[in-house]
Amino acid sequence: MLNPSNDLLVCRDCDTVHRQVSLAKDEVARCVRCEALLARHHRLSIDQLLALTVAAAVLFLIANMTPVLGIELGGMRTEVNIWTAAASMKYGWSAGAALVLAVTTFFAPMLQIALLLWLLSFARISRRIPGSKGVLVALHLLRPWSMTEVFLLGALVAIVKLASWVHVVPGVGIWALAGLTILLTILSTIEPRFWWLLAERPTP
Amino acid sequence: MTDLVRAAAVGVIACRTCGLVSSRALAQHRERCTRCGTVLRSRLPQSTQNTLAWLVAGLILYVPANVLPVMYTSGVGGAQESTILSGVVSFWRAGSWDIALLIFVASVAVPATKFLALGLLLWTVRRRRQWGREPRAKLYRMVEFIGYWSMLDVVVVALTSALLQFKALGTAEARLGIVFFCAVVVTTMIAAMSFDPRLIWDATVADAR
Numbered sequence: 492m493l494n495p496s497n498d499l500l501v502c503r504d505c506d507t508v509h510r511q512v513s514l515a516k517d518e519v520a521r522c523v524r525c526e527a528l529l530a531r532h533h534r535l536s537i538d539q540l541l542a543l544t545v546a547a548a549v550l551f552l553i554a555n556m557t558p559v560l561g562i563e564l565g566g567m568r569t570e571v572n573i574w575t576a577a578a579s580m581k582y583g584w585s586a587g588a589a590l591v592l593a594v595t596t597f598f599a600p601m602l603q604i605a606l607l608l609w610l611l612s613f614a615r616i617s618r619r620i621p622g623s624k625g626v627l628v629a630l631h632l633l634r635p636w637s638m639t640e641v642f643l644l645g646a647l648v649a650i651v652k653l654a655s656w657v658h659v660v661p662g663v664g665i666w667a668l669a670g671l672t673i674l675l676t677i678l679s680t681i682e683p684r685f686w687w688l689l690a691e692r693p694t695p
Numbered sequence: 696m697t698d699l700v701r702a703a704a705v706g707v708i709a710c711r712t713c714g715l716v717s718s719r720a721l722a723q724h725r726e727r728c729t730r731c732g733t734v735l736r737s738r739l740p741q742s743t744q745n746t747l748a749w750l751v752a753g754l755i756l757y758v759p760a761n762v763l764p765v766m767y768t769s770g771v772g773g774a775q776e777s778t779i780l781s782g783v784v785s786f787w788r789a790g791s792w793d794i795a796l797l798i799f800v801a802s803v804a805v806p807a808t809k810f811l812a813l814g815l816l817l818w819t820v821r822r823r824r825q826w827g828r829e830p831r832a833k834l835y836r837m838v839e840f841i842g843y844w845s846m847l848d849v850v851v852v853a854l855t856s857a858l859l860q861f862k863a864l865g866t867a868e869a870r871l872g873i874v875f876f877c878a879v880v881v882t883t884m885i886a887a888m889s890f891d892p893r894l895i896w897d898a899t900v901a902d903a904r
């Protein structure tokens with residue numbers, strides 16, 4: 492008899508039932524009805540995932556402690572990073588936009604990294620992951636609201652925009668943001684099912 | 696496609712949060728997913744109504760977002776307020792057609808595409824239209840994918856107003872339009888999330904509940 496929870500995979504986009512298959516290296520499984528992505532094989536071990544997440548945490552710190560962009564005008568200099576960009580709109584009505592920007596480019600990526608660190612650290616030492624259910628639901632909810640890549644592109648646009656009348660200096664932070672974007676993109680290709688199975692793994 | 700079965704037909708239900716497949720008997724008693732605790736439902740409740748409501752809200756906000764200025768700049772050359780479109784035009788005139796195009800796509804074309812695409816999906820689902828199910832499924836995934844890139848202009852305005860703080864030489868400040876624009880991005884993202892893409896197939900497939 493089929494055990495629905497382990498043998499079946501249901502397409503999120505059209506509800507078609509598929510039997511689980513094991514994927515070879517770099518293979519992806521797509522829905523036969525609507526072609527939505529069902530599963531993706533990845534070859535990253537817990538150690539490698541943890542290393543990527545630690546690297547992301549370090550880059551996030553660098554991106555927030557060094558200037559992303561700086562400009563010089565008449566001997567004066569101003570610098571900006573994710574936090575000060577959002578904070579520049581904190582007065583009056585534009586505070587609404589400041590809040591959305593702070594959530595999507597600061598808090599969401601920060602929480603994602605912190606939650607992944609939590610999951611992977613406990614998985615690494617083969618312990619039961621405390622609060623794994625809440626952590627995984629939170630990661631699921633955060634995912635669409637994390638916009639590091641949009642901030643990076645915005646910084647590039649701002650360079651071009653300002654370059655015509657002031658001297659723009661890209662800071663260390665913009666390189667950190669570029670690295671962070673790559674790492675978060677790699678980590679987001681790991682499908683949710685992997686994380687849920689990781690949390691359910693029997694521990695010694 | 697006769698060999699394809701859908702969850703409802705074989706008495707199972709997939710959790711929307713974690714993907715765990717459970718027996719349908721659980722869902723009839725509004726039970727929760729045994730793995731993650733999410734209430735099991737075969738379709739998102741009132742999906743088309745919610746999507747329509749968020750979409751209309753987004754459309755209303757889209758008007759002030761485009762009419763009101765999003766940024767105020769002052770410098771040696773004088774002071775001016777710019778809207779999203781006038782920002783695109785000034786990039787174009789300055790010769791940066793590539794940046795003009797990028798901002799036009801992210802700030803004007805993407806939101807407009809979202810309104811049209813979600814509007815079309817809602818209309819076809821409510822009318823139970825049979826045509827083009829695969830393209831419509833792809834259209835939905837595209838809307839989901841492009842949605843958040845509209846935040847680009849908000850980032851640019853924030854960076855510019857944080858950097859240009861030179862008193863008489865040059866300052867920049869965000870204006871009310873950017874709040875409305877931000878609200879358009881958020882409401883249309885929620886509209887896309889409220890839409891249940893499984894409805895596209897329900898209209899036509901016999902095994903739908």
